[in-house]
Amino acid sequence: MSNSLFSTEEESPTNEIQLAPWLVLVVDDEADVHTITKMTMSGFTVDNKPIEIISAYSKAEGMIKFKDNPDIALAIVDVVMESEHAGLELIDFVRNELENHKVRLVLRTGQSGQAPESEVISKYDINDYKSKTELTTQKLRTLFYSSIRSYRDIETIERSRQGIHNVLESTSNVLKSSTLSNFANAVLEQIVVLQGYKSQAVYASTFPNPENNERQQYFMASTSEYRNENNLTTYDSLPDEIKTKFDDALNSEKSIKFENGYIAYLKTPSGHQNVLAIISEQDIDDYDLELLELYCANVSLTYEMLLKNEDMIDVQRQLVYLLGEAVESRSKETGAHVKRVSIISEALALSIGLSPEQAEIIRYASPLHDVGKIAIPDHILNKPGKLEGNDWEVMKSHAQIGAQILAKSPQTIFQVAAKIACGHHERWDGTGYPQGLSGTDITIEARIVALADVFDALGSKRCYKEAWSNDAIKNFIIEQTGQMFDPMIADVLIEQFDFFVNIRVENPDQE
Structure with missing residues (x-):
């Protein structure tokens, strides 16, 4: 089994570590x-x-x-x-x-x-x-000593101040797995600063891949010398000396101290191997070694915690999709509709300028837009043709029922899903249900999903209708802009109509 973190098909040229004068x-x-x-x-x-x-x-x-x-x-x-x-x-x-x-x-x-x-x-x-x-010669040398040491101390203080700023800034986002690398980079910079002299460092965490017995990298942090223009550390940017010593530590499963440097090694109970390499201008004392070991242990444990948290979030997302598909199956329809509506909703949200975070929440909340249909009797839910009278009143109740069910959860995704469930049958002109809201009184999430839902439903075969052609769908949306749909969102869909049609093509109904 290869433990190399940095193996490539072609050997990279030697990149010796040289500290600037x-x-x-x-x-x-x-x-x-x-x-x-x-x-x-x-x-x-x-x-x-x-x-x-x-x-x-x-x-x-x-x-x-x-x-x-x-x-x-x-x-x-x-x-x-x-x-x-x-x-x-x-x-x-x-x-x-x-x-x-x-x-x-x-x-x-x-x-x-x-x-x-x-x-x-x-x-x-x-x-x-x-x-x-x-x-004189001696006084000139004394001048050089005192002045350069003074500069060194000032630079250390400045780097420490900036390092603390970076750590505080990154800490606010530590629970977002996508920003953990930034957090680790900032912490690593601060560890180096606290040593009191300039050093270069790289941190990597690996995990065993049971499929091929190779170790794979989870993330990497480094001081600025080894980062590219995107503030990321790449294999090619690392000196061969660090690659070699990382491999030695991984193979021996031990920390390694060498002249002006140290490799800290830690293996967690779940099988993660963590290695921290630091190249220093001076010998690393026992206090610094303890600090480095502590950093290696804490960051790796934090990362494992975030991975578990991400797994839990993935499970929640899967449950949302499964519940949405279960509602669709009661209507004798395929579950691909809820998947397409979620993808279309996210794309619309991004296209009208919502943040990626807002768009992602809408994507994962939208599959529950019809969850209230679980309270609708089958003979109404699957009745061919247009519903009228009492049957129509019962069917309309699904919006309010769904909102009441979802609003009981304090989680953001379910709170947004409640807004969508309650508002996705409202109309821009105020003639929708259940509350008869109009314009921007309807939440933006509900307005987005309302258009995505109708766009996809019109193009899908249902028990009460055949699938519409793309031209017919486009003409209907244009006709209903300002009546059923928010003009801003509808204009975006029409401008990118082929893109949204392709989402339907790439996620077809399963016969």
């Missing part, structure tokens, strides 16, 4: 300053991470470098370049126009009289003021 910008019009700085700081590292020095020789060049590199950690800026205050103008541009308050700005000058320290420090948002003569 600290960016340091030197802005000075003297070429020797750039050369000496680079030579002095050659091989320099902070937290085992190298630096990369980039150069600008004027205020104008410096502005471009700052625009192109928003993650500059330290900038050493000369005061006098193309003008006496070019450096000061550049600092003002960075802080006030770019609104970059994370970069550590150090003013370096060879002419202190041009920019007195006391005046500059009070007026400009700089972090240090140095004369070129006082920056």
Whole structure:
């Protein structure tokens, strides 16, 4: 049995993990300053991470470098370049126009009289003021250490703030299985932030497939480095190192610690295997390991809970369909009608601008639109021809009966179904039943299902009629727009008539 999460038919090229260096910008019009700085700081590292020095020789060049590199950690800026205050103008541009308050700005000058320290420090948002003569090799290295560490801490605080925001935002939707991946991504980002240094991480949950003995992926979360433009993690975006170590953890069913990294492994009672890989700039201590294990356990258990909840929702939906079909079977009709009405209703809801959530509820509530017919005697329900007199009054009662039955449940789907049952025989012009409502006094759900119900019923053979032709159906709906049907909804159906006809073709009655 293969435990590989990431196996593909063709091997992807090696994608080694490389942590980005600290960016340091030197802005000075003297070429020797750039050369000496680079030579002095050659091989320099902070937290085992190298630096990369980039150069600008004027205020104008410096502005471009700052625009192109928003993650500059330290900038050493000369005061006098193309003008006496070019450096000061550049600092003002960075802080006030770019609104970059994370970069550590150090003013370096060879002419202190041009920019007195006391005046500059009070007026400009700089972090240090140095004369070129006082920056010896040791003091330059000290400056690099203190400034980059300060930038690192500020970045950690900012990432933590954003991470907490993401978690809170995602938590509001945690019970929606479709947003669990977003929730897991946000939590994973926050776990990395809480460690206090930048790391890269990937989380995956797998389950056994009894049909082919292969393991299949349920979902995956990762830090932003491994996500595509759609904010999703794909196999191709992962480094080979992570794929290999994931496989090792799955095969050994153990957590694995390695240099600057850790694979947390957890298997749940239901057979889910969960693996969390984290690649760090520093060794991971015991506290971080405990945090990672806790994350892996909690997210996997939450996901299993949501899967069970989704299964329960699926059962409820199936019961709704079965009940709707049972009502239809009493009328000696096929159950395909309720399925088609549900699909057509959802499509109409989306076409008139309702949200996907509203449209989905209408889809799953609509099969119960005629549930009140369970109280109608068979001799009336299956009577050939047009109903009249008392028989017609008894038949009309099914709308109110259905609404009363469904309204007893507090669940949203049944509350909406009650509105549909009660209102789907109302007419736009107010001549319908049971309440004689008109226009927008009829709920939007009932107006949608009313049109979907008639559209499909006219095209279906019933005990009291033959199926109508598509042209006859279209002409009838056009004729009844503004009388029986909401003009807005009817216009949408006519505009997309072939699309709705095709729904009927793809879901035929079973003989």
